Amino acid sequence: MILFDDVYKNYPNGTxxxxxxxxxxxxxxxxxxIGPSGAGKSTIIKLLLREERHSSGKIIVNDxxxxxxxxxxxxxxxRSIGVVFQDFRLIETMTVEENVAFAMRxxxxxxxxxxxxxxxxxxxxxxxxxxxxxxxxxxxxxxxRVALARALVNNPKTIIADEPTGNVDPALAREIxxxxxxxxxxxxxxxxxxxxxxxxxxxxxxxxxLKNGQIISDTTGGYEYNELG
Amino acid sequence: xxxxxxxxFIKSSFKGMYKNALMTLASVFVLIACMLIIGTxxxxxxxxxxxxxxLESQNEIVAFIDDKYGxxxxxxxxxxxxxxxxxxxxxxxxxxxxxxxxxxRASLGENGSYLEGxxxxxxxxxxxxxxxxxxxxxxxxxxxxxxxxxxxxxxxxSQDIVNMLLSVRRTxxxxxxxxxxxxxxxxxxxxxxxxxxxxxxxxxxxxIMKYVGATNGFIRFPFVLEGILIGILSTGAALLFQWCVYSxxxxxxxxxxxxxxxxxxxxxxxxxxLVVIFGAIGLVVGAVGSALSIRKYLKV
Numbered sequence: 001m002i003l004f005d006d007v008y009k010n011y012p013n014g015t016x017x018x019x020x021x022x023x024x025x026x027x028x029x030x031x032x033x034i035g036p037s038g039a040g041k042s043t044i045i046k047l048l049l050r051e052e053r054h055s056s057g058k059i060i061v062n063d064x065x066x067x068x069x070x071x072x073x074x075x076x077x078x079r080s081i082g083v084v085f086q087d088f089r090l091i092e093t094m095t096v097e098e099n100v101a102f103a104m105r106x107x108x109x110x111x112x113x114x115x116x117x118x119x120x121x122x123x124x125x126x127x128x129x130x131x132x133x134x135x136x137x138x139x140x141x142x143x144x145r146v147a148l149a150r151a152l153v154n155n156p157k158t159i160i161a162d163e164p165t166g167n168v169d170p171a172l173a174r175e176i177x178x179x180x181x182x183x184x185x186x187x188x189x190x191x192x193x194x195x196x197x198x199x200x201x202x203x204x205x206x207x208x209x210l211k212n213g214q215i216i217s218d219t220t221g222g223y224e225y226n227e228l229g
Numbered sequence: 230x231x232x233x234x235x236x237x238f239i240k241s242s243f244k245g246m247y248k249n250a251l252m253t254l255a256s257v258f259v260l261i262a263c264m265l266i267i268g269t270x271x272x273x274x275x276x277x278x279x280x281x282x283x284l285e286s287q288n289e290i291v292a293f294i295d296d297k298y299g300x301x302x303x304x305x306x307x308x309x310x311x312x313x314x315x316x317x318x319x320x321x322x323x324x325x326x327x328x329x330x331x332x333x334r335a336s337l338g339e340n341g342s343y344l345e346g347x348x349x350x351x352x353x354x355x356x357x358x359x360x361x362x363x364x365x366x367x368x369x370x371x372x373x374x375x376x377x378x379x380x381x382x383x384x385x386x387s388q389d390i391v392n393m394l395l396s397v398r399r400t401x402x403x404x405x406x407x408x409x410x411x412x413x414x415x416x417x418x419x420x421x422x423x424x425x426x427x428x429x430x431x432x433x434x435x436x437i438m439k440y441v442g443a444t445n446g447f448i449r450f451p452f453v454l455e456g457i458l459i460g461i462l463s464t465g466a467a468l469l470f471q472w473c474v475y476s477x478x479x480x481x482x483x484x485x486x487x488x489x490x491x492x493x494x495x496x497x498x499x500x501x502x503l504v505v506i507f508g509a510i511g512l513v514v515g516a517v518g519s520a521l522s523i524r525k526y527l528k529v
Contacts, residue, residue, distance in 0.1 A: 049440065072444075079442030089437055105237050106443035154441065 007057035017043040019213040035210035082151030086163040097131040141172035241451035260463035263412040295382040317367030425522040456519030460511030
């Protein structure tokens with residue numbers, strides 16, 4: 001469960017990135033967070049991962065109360081969240097399987113578990129046959145799926161996809177979205193951060209729309225484009 | 230931490246060293262240079278100590294007894310006891326002027342005949358006390374105390390040499406200490422920078438590690454291990470170089486000084502101390518340098 005209760009985020013330079021937003025995402029939900037640049041989407045990700053601290057309000061992520069979370073517990077919070085970054089953030093010097101295994105290795109998994117789990121996850125994202133390739137040898141969509149496999153491999157409660165369709169063509173974008181929906185069907189909470197309205201329209205899912213650090217609508221299926229301006 | 234992680238740490242550390250080969254080599258060379266300077270100061274100081282030891286074992290104050298004091302056995306014993314009571318005196322030997330004369334003649338060898346005619350009543354020498362000092366640091370105070378005794382007419386000591394050696398030893402100890410501190414700081418700075426560069430080139434990797442939930446300790450460990458490996462590598466190489474420097478430069482140079490030639494300390498007997506000094510420098514500088522330089526990259 002993810003809970004934002006009257007959350008503010010003010011930066012020292014005077015920017016108010018979030019202005020009292022509140023929402024609750026139950027376990028197993030699929031949610032789009034949409035909004036134009038500067039609406040506060042990236043700030044939400046930063047707060048969820050505790051990359052930044054919120055100025056006021058209450059945040060709970062997968063049972064971690066971020067108001068009281070000690071620095072030493074941050075790695076464990078992050079293990080409960082898988083993030084697919086817009087720029088993929090793959091390690092160029094590692095093969096596909098090494099990139100995915102790396103995420104398991106750094107949280108202390110043993111080799112046996114890694115050898116069993118990595119091929120399975122690569123199979124889920126349809127990249128079993130490319131496990132020995134390097135990221136540069138893959139298309140944008142394939143790199144996206146490696147990033148998704150890496151996010152999935154530690155079996156997180158929540159997957160956050162930041163602009164997952166930003167760097168791929170529409171056909172691939174749809175493919176990735178369908179993959180996320182499949183993952184969601186397995187019980188994982190999925191948050192998709194996007195500004196792609198067409199993509200959102202294709203799927204009848206909950207949409208939280210942000211503008212100037214405030215929630216302007218939180219609906220399932222159909223929202224007013226005009227509200228976003 | 231499981232065995233897989235240990236393997237990962239070791240692999241990751243070696244990979245880091247290989248990827249940043251130039252900076253690794255630079256760190257190793259700087260550390261070797263620092264260790265060699267420190268080592269040379271240490272070895273020289275050990276040789277000075279050895280020479281001082283020799284001097285200590287030989288040093289004695291010869292105190293000449295005023296002729297007006299009797300040399301019967303009771304007077305001799307009382308005088309010896311009086312000197313022995315002075316703090317720092319190891320032993321006292323009473324030498325009559327006849328003994329001293331015959332020793333002097335023997336020391337002249339073939340030229341001993343020059344002393345003919347000075348025996349017996351004409352012996353110009355005095356009865357003397359040969360006083361040995363336990364610790365060279367007390368040489369001066371014993372010498373002063375003996376010279377102030379009314380029975381003593383005058384004395385002969387090697388005070389100037391002792392003072393010079395004491396000053397050399399103290400200076401060497403002080404210089405050695407500050408050279409060590411200074412070089413350790415310089416090494417620490419260079420090693421931290423080397424590792425900082427290595428981390429900068431791997432910041433993407435560190436960033437991903439942070440996002441997938443690696444603990445700071447897990448991220449830090451391979452880098453600290455890398456620093457330790459650089460330290461170990463430098464220690465081994467520095468010991469080898471130090472042996473060469475000592476055997477082929479320092480020993481031949483010291484041997485030129487005849488008074489030092491029989492007190493030169495063999496390298497073998499200082500090896501353990503050198504391993505400890507170099508090892509400590511290598512490990513501490515390597516580990517602390519890495520730990521310090523990674524802090525910036527862990528703030529994600």
